[in-house]
Amino acid sequence: MLLEVNGLCVNYGRIEAIRDISFTVDEGEIVTLIGANGAGKTTTMKTVSGLRPVRAGSVVFDGKDITHLPSHERPVLGISQSPEGRGCFVGMTVMENLEMGTYARPDRKSKAVKDDLDRVFELFPRLKERSNQAAGSMSGGEQQMLAMGRALMAKPKLLLLDEPSMGLAPKLIKQIFDIVTEINSQGTTVLLVEQNAAQALKRSHRAYILETGEIVREGTGKDLADDPAVKAAYLGGDV
Amino acid sequence: MSTTTSTPAARKPASPRFRERVNNLPKAVKILLWVLFAIFLFLLPLLNIPFITTEGSDFGGVLFTVATYVLVALGLNIVVGYAGLLDLGYVGFYAIGAYTIGVLTSEHAHMAWVVVVPIAIVIAMISGIILGAPTLRVRGDYLAIVTLGFGEIVRLTLVNSEWLGGAQGISDIPKPPSFELFEVPSIDWSSGAPVVDLDTTSTFLKFGINDFVPYYWLALGVISLVLLFDILVKSSRVGRAWEATREDEDAAELMGVPTFRFKLLAFALGAAIGGLSGALFATKAGFISPDSFQLLLSILFLAAVVVGGAGNRWGVIVGAIVVSYFPERFREFADFRVLVFGLALMLLAIFRPQGLLPPRRTVRAKRADERQAVLEEGDAHV
Numbered sequence: 001m002l003l004e005v006n007g008l009c010v011n012y013g014r015i016e017a018i019r020d021i022s023f024t025v026d027e028g029e030i031v032t033l034i035g036a037n038g039a040g041k042t043t044t045m046k047t048v049s050g051l052r053p054v055r056a057g058s059v060v061f062d063g064k065d066i067t068h069l070p071s072h073e074r075p076v077l078g079i080s081q082s083p084e085g086r087g088c089f090v091g092m093t094v095m096e097n098l099e100m101g102t103y104a105r106p107d108r109k110s111k112a113v114k115d116d117l118d119r120v121f122e123l124f125p126r127l128k129e130r131s132n133q134a135a136g137s138m139s140g141g142e143q144q145m146l147a148m149g150r151a152l153m154a155k156p157k158l159l160l161l162d163e164p165s166m167g168l169a170p171k172l173i174k175q176i177f178d179i180v181t182e183i184n185s186q187g188t189t190v191l192l193v194e195q196n197a198a199q200a201l202k203r204s205h206r207a208y209i210l211e212t213g214e215i216v217r218e219g220t221g222k223d224l225a226d227d228p229a230v231k232a233a234y235l236g237g238d239v
Numbered sequence: 240m241s242t243t244t245s246t247p248a249a250r251k252p253a254s255p256r257f258r259e260r261v262n263n264l265p266k267a268v269k270i271l272l273w274v275l276f277a278i279f280l281f282l283l284p285l286l287n288i289p290f291i292t293t294e295g296s297d298f299g300g301v302l303f304t305v306a307t308y309v310l311v312a313l314g315l316n317i318v319v320g321y322a323g324l325l326d327l328g329y330v331g332f333y334a335i336g337a338y339t340i341g342v343l344t345s346e347h348a349h350m351a352w353v354v355v356v357p358i359a360i361v362i363a364m365i366s367g368i369i370l371g372a373p374t375l376r377v378r379g380d381y382l383a384i385v386t387l388g389f390g391e392i393v394r395l396t397l398v399n400s401e402w403l404g405g406a407q408g409i410s411d412i413p414k415p416p417s418f419e420l421f422e423v424p425s426i427d428w429s430s431g432a433p434v435v436d437l438d439t440t441s442t443f444l445k446f447g448i449n450d451f452v453p454y455y456w457l458a459l460g461v462i463s464l465v466l467l468f469d470i471l472v473k474s475s476r477v478g479r480a481w482e483a484t485r486e487d488e489d490a491a492e493l494m495g496v497p498t499f500r501f502k503l504l505a506f507a508l509g510a511a512i513g514g515l516s517g518a519l520f521a522t523k524a525g526f527i528s529p530d531s532f533q534l535l536l537s538i539l540f541l542a543a544v545v546v547g548g549a550g551n552r553w554g555v556i557v558g559a560i561v562v563s564y565f566p567e568r569f570r571e572f573a574d575f576r577v578l579v580f581g582l583a584l585m586l587l588a589i590f591r592p593q594g595l596l597p598p599r600r601t602v603r604a605k606r607a608d609e610r611q612a613v614l615e616e617g618d619a620h621v
Contacts, residue, residue: 049493050492051489051492051493070497071492071493072492072494072495072496072497072498073495074495075493075494075495076495080493081493083489083490083493087487087489087490087493088487088490089482089483089486089487089490089491090486090603090604090607090608091482091486091600091601091603091604091607092482092483092486092600096479099479100479100483100491100494100496101494103476103479103480103483103494103495103496104494104495104496134600134603134604134606134607135607136603136604136606136607136608136610137603137606137607137610150494151493154494154495
């Protein structure tokens with residue numbers, strides 16, 4: 001098991017954002033958390049990457065308890081997140097953003113980084129074209145690509161993607177999901193948080209459905225996509 | 240909508256092109272220009288250039304004041320410009336540097352100046368860490384308020400502590416050791432044309448009580464060292480980490496940047512440079528009292544950084560010169576100069592909100608924000 005989350009509870013002040021959540025991500029999988037706004041998806045993601053303190057429960061990564069590990073030490077272990085709302089460094093160029101991705105790597109000066117850069121440029125040819133442009137001057141889709149590319153530059157074992165399709169045009173959404181599948185097939189485990197359930201379920205091996213801070217269902221992507229109740233609630237399908 | 244997007248481009252300063260042109264010069268020419276510029280700065284107080292030279296007050300003294308402001312601005316720029324932390328109590332570190340000199344060379348001990356200056360830097364740095372460790376966990380406005388409080392706490396402590404001289408302050412601060420190496424003549428313009436005046440000279444480096452030029456030279460040397468340090472740190476991984484932290488703290492954490500530690504480092508380095516400038520101030524003045532460290536000074540220091548362009552070391556130097564030199568130059572207007580100064584600041588805020596020489600990145604980030612605002616406005620209309 002690459003990631004094991006057990007009985008996780010996280011509060012914002014006195015408000016419980018997530019309650020007793022447990023899920024696992026196996027090596028090589030794409031696992032998706034789907035749910036409506038405010039279901040606790042992003043909070044879960046931020047807790048896995050360490051930005052939110054945990055009230056109860058544990059997060060185990062690669063056999064190591066990281067529940068209380070500071071967030072900046074997690075990239076070293078192999079967890080890298082592309083944050084919600086992209087979070088590019090807008091004043092830096094595309095290249096400088098990608099270099100920031102390697103910040104925590106002990107081998108950041110080696111040739112391996114160059115290879116990873118080539119790989120990112122292969123996945124996102126757009127970034128290569130724009131490598132000297134300021135990140136803030138790019139479109140939303142390009143910034144999303146940059147955020148994902150930057151996260152990949154950390155050479156993660158587990159890639160956390162928080163709503164990569166948010167605010168993008170349908171054509172671009174499909175492209176982004178294609179790339180997620182491609183990243184996964186190249187050997188990176190992916191934990192995905194999405195509102196776009198149709199695409200996400202189609203692409204993931206397994207999925208969990210979050211409702212008001214609790215996991216209400218789990219299953220393979222295909223099973224959930226075929227489930228009538230899920231269809232009705234999340235896919236806008238036949239009721 | 241089109242007007243909004245085109246204005247930043249229209250207002251784009253000529254500096255990038257200037258920068259390109261300078262960068263394209265051959266290295267030898269660049270070095271020569273720097274050397275000439277350094278010599279010019281060195282001789283500036285003795286050239287007595289008409290119009291630039293202040294009539295009412297001693298020009299050497301004025302230039303020394305300008306130099307301490309430049310030093311302070313460079314230090315505060317690390318905190319405000321690089322790390323993006325709003326510090327309204329910077330005068331506290333300035334005071335701590337000055338009082339360390341006062342206490343250890345005059346009030347309670349008579350240690351050598353060369354020994355005390357490093358102590359002043361270290362004490363200021365430690366006080367920066369003590370202030371930063373608990374407060375840097377709060378963000379934005381709260382930090383500004385806490386630091387504002389710090390500046391006042393330092394001043395009130397000075398006023399109320401007999402051990403630190405109380406409201407009377409500390410006097411008889413000794414001069415630094417002099418090395419009288421050579422004399423530099425000045426230029427006399429009284430006949431209309433520049434004439435070398437061999438009778439009015441400044442001795443390199445004789446720290447006396449009448450001639451402030453050597454203090455200016457000392458400050459100039461310190462500025463060059465701090466500048467060198469600043470350039471090295473900014474271009475290292477540390478500089479990049481500050482930048483990431485300033486732009487998006489969460490994203491920086493996710494990249495593995497220990498943001499708290501880097502903010503604390505910025506605070507400590509800024510405090511150290513503030514302490515150093517305070518130490519120089521105390522050395523030249525020979526007398527310090529809590530009145531020298533009013534809240535207004537913090538505001539002026541911050542104004543220097545903001546006016547010049549937070550984040551650009553050359554910008555903040557220009558800002559410091561503007562803030563400290565012009566009030567001295569126009570001393571004959573008495574209290575009106577404060578009014579004019581205030582108006583000038585307002586005009587700057589309206590027409591150049593990012594400062595006289597903003598760093599490239601701030602311009603970029605600002606443009607990105609404007610673009611975002613335009614896009615969101617556009618969405619709202621749909």
